[in-house]
Amino acid sequence: QVHLVQSGGGVVQPGGSLTLSCEGSGFTFSTYGMHWVRQAPGKGLEWLTFIQYDSSDRYYSDSVRGRFTISRDNMKNMLFLQMSSLTVEDTAVYYCASRLAAAGSDAFDAWGQGTVVSVS
Amino acid sequence: EIVMTQSPATLSVSPGERATFSCRASQSINRHLAWYQQTPGQAPRLLIYGASTRATGVPDRFSGSGSGTEFTLTISGLQSEDVAVYYCQQYDKWPPISFGQGTRLAIK
Numbered sequence: 001q002v003h004l005v006q007s008g009g010g011v012v013q014p015g016g017s018l019t020l021s022c023e024g025s026g027f028t029f030s031t032y033g034m035h036w037v038r039q040a041p042g043k044g045l046e047w048l049t050f051i052q053y054d055s056s057d058r059y060y061s062d063s064v065r066g067r068f069t070i071s072r073d074n075m076k077n078m079l080f081l082q083m084s085s086l087t088v089e090d091t092a093v094y095y096c097a098s099r100l101a102a103a104g105s106d107a108f109d110a111w112g113q114g115t116v117v118s119v120s
Numbered sequence: 121e122i123v124m125t126q127s128p129a130t131l132s133v134s135p136g137e138r139a140t141f142s143c144r145a146s147q148s149i150n151r152h153l154a155w156y157q158q159t160p161g162q163a164p165r166l167l168i169y170g171a172s173t174r175a176t177g178v179p180d181r182f183s184g185s186g187s188g189t190e191f192t193l194t195i196s197g198l199q200s201e202d203v204a205v206y207y208c209q210q211y212d213k214w215p216p217i218s219f220g221q222g223t224r225l226a227i228k
Contacts, residue, residue, distance in 0.1 A: 035217070045156075045164065045207055047217040059215040095163055101176055106211035107154035107169035109176070114163055 002026040002110050004096050009115030016086050016119070022079040022096030022112050030054075030074035032100060035108065036081050038092040038117075046092075049081070086119045093117075122146050122210050126220035133198050134228040141193040141223050143208035148188045152212035155184055155193045158222075159204045167206075168193065195225075203227055 168184035
C-alpha cells in the first residue's frame with residue numbers, strides 16, 4: 001500500500017528556516033516525480049514545487065522561488081523541502097504529493113497527511 | 121500562468137439530488153484537468169483526471185466532462201458523505217500547476 005509520511009513541521013519565527021520531510025513507501029519512489037502543495041488556513045490549494053524522479057529538473061512557483069529548495073534522496077525514499085526567509089504568509093499545511101497511477105496525467109493520486117507550518 | 125475559476129463558491133443540494141460544479145480555464149487546457157475532494161482536516165483526494173476518467177476506487181456517481189476551457193463535475197445521487205470542498209486543477213501547461221479556488225458543497 002502506498003504511503004507518503006510527512007514530518008518536520010512546527011512553529012518558526014519570521015525570517016527563520018525549516019525543513020520538511022516526506023517518506024515514500026509501497027511504491028518505487030525513485031521512479032516518480034514529486035511535488036509540494038500547501039494550503040493556508042481557510043484557503044485553497046497552492047502548488048509550490050516539483051522535482052523530477054532523478055532530480056534532473058526542479059520547478060518552483062513565483063511565491064517560493066529563491067527561498068525554498070526541493071530535494072530528494074532516492075536511496076532513503078525521502079523528499080525534502082528546505083524553507084528559508086519565512087514570512088507569516090508561509091503559514092499553511094504543507095503536503096507532498098505525486099502522480100502514481102493516474103497514467104498520462106499530472107494529477108496527484110498520492111498525498112501525504114500534511115504537516116503544519118506556523119510562522120509567528 | 122493559467123487561471124482556474126470555479127463556480128459557484130457554495131452549492132447546497134438535497135440528498136439524492138444532483139450536484140454540478142463548474143470550472144473554467146483562462147486558456148485552453150485540452151482535457152488536462154483533474155478534480156479533487158477535500159473534507160476538513162484531510163488531504164485532498166483525487167476524483168477525476170483527464171477531465172473524465174475516474175480515479176481508482178471513486179464511485180461511478182462521480183463524473184466529469186468538458187474540454188478546452190469549460191469543465192463540469194457532477195455528483196449524482198448526493199450522499200451526506202459528499203459534503204466537502206471540491207477543487208479543479210489544470211496540468212496542461214506547467215509550471216505552474218494551478219488550482220481553482222474551490223466550491224463548498226453543503227447538504228440542504
